[in-house]
Amino acid sequence: MSILTLFVVIPALMLLGLWLSKSLNQVRGVMVAGASCLLALSVWLTIYFVQQRAAGNTDVMLLTASTPWFKPLNIAYSVGVDGISVVMLLLSSIIVFTGTFASWRLQPLTKEYFLWFTLLSTGVYGFFICTDLFTMFMFYEVALIPMYLLIGVWGSGNKEYAAMKLTLMLMGGSALLIIGILGIYYFSGHTTMNVNAIAAMNNIPVEIQKIFFPFIFIGFGVLGAMFPFHTWSPDGHASAPTAVSMLHAGVLMKLGGYGCFRVAMYLLPDAANELAWIFLILTTISVVYGAFSACVQTDLKYINAYSSVSHCGLVLFALLMMTKTSCTGAILQMLSHGLMTALFFALIGMIYGRTHTRDIRYLDGLMKIMPFLAVGYVIAGLANLGLPGFSGFIAEMTIFVGSFENGDMFHRVCTIIACTSIVITAVYILRVVGKILYGEVKNPHFLELTDASWDERVAVICLIACVAGLGLFPLWASNVISDAVGPILANIL
Amino acid sequence: MNYGQFLHMLPEASLVLALVIMFFADLMLGKGKKKVQTLGMLMTVLLVAQIVSCAFVGPAEAFGGLYVATKATQVMKIILTLGTLLVVLVAQSWLERDAEKLAGEFHVLVLSTLLGMYVMMSSGNFLLFFLGLEMASVPMACLVAFDKYKNRSAEAAAKFVLTATFSSGVMLYGISLIYGTVGTLYFNDVAGRFQMLFSVAHYQPSLLLAIVGLVFFFSGLGFKLSLVPFHFWTADTYQGAPTAVTGYLSVVSKGAAAFALLVVLSRAFAPLTEYWEYLLYIVIVLSITIANLFAIRQSELKRFMAFSSISQAGYIMLAVIGASQMGMASLMYYVLVYVVANMAVFAVINTVEQRGNGSTMMSAYNGLYQTNPRLAFLMTLALFSLAGIPPFAGMFSKFFVFMAAAQQGSFLAYFVVFIALINTVVSLYYYLLIVKAMYINKSENPLPTFTTDCATRVALVLTIAGIVLFGVCSCIFDGLFAFAA
DSSP states (O other), X not given: OOGGGHHHHHHHHHHHHHHHOOSHHHHHHHHHHHHHHHHHHHHHHHHHHHHHHHTTOOOSSXXXXXXXXXXXXXXXXXXXXXXXXXXXXXXHHHHHHHHHHHTTTOOSOHHXXXXXXXXXXXXXXXXXXXXXXXXXXXXXXXHHTHHHHHHHHHOOSSHHHHHHHHHHHHHHHHHHHHHHHHHHHHHTTSSOOBHHHXXXXXXXXXXXXXXXXXXXXXXXXXXXXXXXXOTHHHHHHHHSOHHHHHHIIIIIHHHHHHHIIIIIIHHSHHHHHHHHHHHHHHHHHXXXXXXXXXXXXXXXXXXXXXHHHHHHHHHHHHHHHOOHHHHHHHHHHHHHHHHHHHHHHHHHHHHHHHHSOOBTTSOOOHHHHOHXXXXXXXXXXXXXXXXXXXXXXXHHHHHHHHHHTOOSHHHHHHHHHHHHHHHHHHHHHHHHHHHHHSSOOOOGGGGXXXXXXXXXXXXXXXXXXXXXXXXXXXXXXXXXXXXXXXXXXXXXX | OOGGGGGGGHHHHHHHXXXXXXXXXXXXXXXXXXXXHHHHHHHHHHHHHHHHXXXXXXOEEEXXXXXXXXXXXXXXXXXXXXXXXXXXXXXXXXXXXXXXXXXXXXXXXXXXXXXXXXXXXXXXXXXXXXXHHHHHHXXXXXXXXXXXXXXXXXXXXXXXXXXXXXXXXXXXXXXXXXXXXXXXXXXXXXXXXXXXXXXXXXXHHHHHHHHHHHHHHHHHHHHHHTOTTSOTTHHHHHHHSOHXXXXXXXXXXXXHHHHHHHHHHHHTTGGGHHHHHHXXXXXXXXXXXXXXXXXXTOOBHHHHHHHHHHHHHHHHHHHHTTOOXXXXXXXXXXXXXXXXXXXXXXXXXXXXHHHTTTXXXXXXXXXXXXXXXXXXXXXXXXXXXXXXXXXXXXXXXXXXXXXXXXXXXXXXXXXXXXXXXXXHXXXXXXXXXXXXXXXXXXXXXXXXXXXXXXXXXXXXXXXXXXXXXXHHXXXXXXXXXXXXX
């Protein structure tokens, strides 16, 4: 058994522990213990991975293992990690850890909440460690369905509508994925479901690839909030409870980008080359449209959700640019956006928990009342608009430099249009920061509010440390990633 | 004649014996609640013995190909007997409350329908097939009418009888046309003669006749499977029948018919594959789509489950496309998973109906999680399994029937799979409506907290174990795949 299986076993044990626990303290204990184990495991994995690479291990995937599962159908439980999965696992662990603290005081039905939350994270971890199409797909769906109950039961606002819309759209995406997976399996000679093995065979005819590529790319693209399939995202994020927004924007949306790269582009390389232009146009629209939409929203969560559409659009955009630099930038952007958005949603949740409104028209002068949260918010905002020293700058810089390496007119124009999003991002971030944090406190009721409690501080400080850490020391991450991007791109180009 | 051949029919023989035992037990035992419980126990024991007897009989052929038992039929008999066992367990609380005097008849009727299905599945001849089918559907009508003084049971039974006889007539006509074309009723011979006929150019008219026969035969079975456009009786019958019987109709009866259809199509009609595949494409797309659209509007849970079961029948039919080993295996697997998931739902419906003054409306489930969290949780798992959400068994069975259909390879098959997949999203919507009722909707007067009776609890434990384990434990599917060869 590979050590990677622990990433699924620990959440499974957490589920069991939660099931058996009788009191709130036990529930919290199980969550903190489990989330810490996962965090420690992924930190260890990252260090191990870097050491292995430094020692000259050049295998495409490390820690691989494979156990036949459904033998007659060539379905196996096969695991393995490359640089991309390593950083994604690290990201997931950070978000799960901080998400636990962000929902420390959640009421009611705390136990059930954490049960579904843990099931969701099981799916996420499983997806990132697996290299078998069926198993990946299974974990992908495991990650989707708990969202319905998490939003529907514990959400706020128009939650039933949002939960249903989100679930159905994402399941629609996964319906497209099944077609694509069946196509890849049968037309590659139905001998294996293993991603690396199929990529190595590379024997699917181009015409067939062109049929199934859109299915898979759109299937994952729905989760990556690609225009025009992004509409679930603002409603879903706005209605979800804090930790769920964090996990969803922080990690779940990355499943989309990861899947597009690892499955759609890696396994159907010829189609990726020929059809990339269609999706480049769509993602360019996502980037700019998301940013503009964020400018006119008045609900803090909607602003952030549209900002996520814009930034996740940038991930897919960079992947489709298909240069080594831009793809490295895309993965860096996943990492950076995951951390930033989680921080943002955590802070919004904490502010909302105190003021009971997220409407920026009714919020003002929070810097005086809750300085800790307000400073955190400013930092998150600056990271989001790409200030050097934070992770956002590193990622976007890499993306745009990489994209500009494509010499032709079409790619250059797309890049220039996408670049404008940097300016627009600054507009909506500074507008919000100025409006809600500075100025006079007009609502006397706000004066009685308190600053962050200890559990909230844990979550916020962890995330800020990670955002700044990635911004100040980006080289290790970008080395790990570019090292993994190479083999995949070699298959495409 | 070699009477030793009867030994090959051990599952049927032991079932007849069980029937006789049940009949005499009903006569001998006294009256009252005690009797119902004893009969229930006896029935459970008999069915378990039945499963064992099926498990130990090898594949056999008797009476010159009239009776054919392969490994697959034996496995299917085990699956259906398991389904019947679940139905009987679920029925206990209802029998004790509402049908105390008739408990014996209930069990005898259930056993005789099961016998009919056994015969239908292992027949190698159209005539025996038809006999089995009738033996399965006539006692079924009595079961549907079981609550005849209450509810709409009598109406449901009338509708069931009329459509059942009508469809039998249609099917018989189809069989006669086939006999007219090829002059034999044995499946293997029919296939051989078809092959011979079509290889001669001037026999084209007989091809036409054969196709008409095929269509009639298919429509007859379509009624039993309640595929669109032969589904009109389903909703009313499901709603009116006692809940346990509805479960029996939707699970066991449907599973047997689907299996028999696959056997007949792949054996007798193998030379006509290109024709019946088109029939299937049309019927699958219609069944899944129309049933899903109707299911969305239902507020009565048994009607709702009726439409859900129509669309599930469409999914089962996907496995028939291609008629391969994969198809056979995935069909049996789908039926197995469907048996446990659907019976879990019906067990909950039955419990809520018994405890909540007979209501099967969806509004009765509002706020169920507040008062009966465990029951609501089990219902959620069962619904997720029906909708095809991993890690529950339903997702695996759905994926495998899609694989079986896609294996056929043509783009039309992919298109049908695509339509079916889009429909899984629609079906998720309406399954989630029930989840929403249980978890999110508030209720003025929710059902009081209650504890379920012993039999129901056993049924629930069995079904939930099935829902959780049948998917993840790959040995089940691997075994079925080996038997399907």
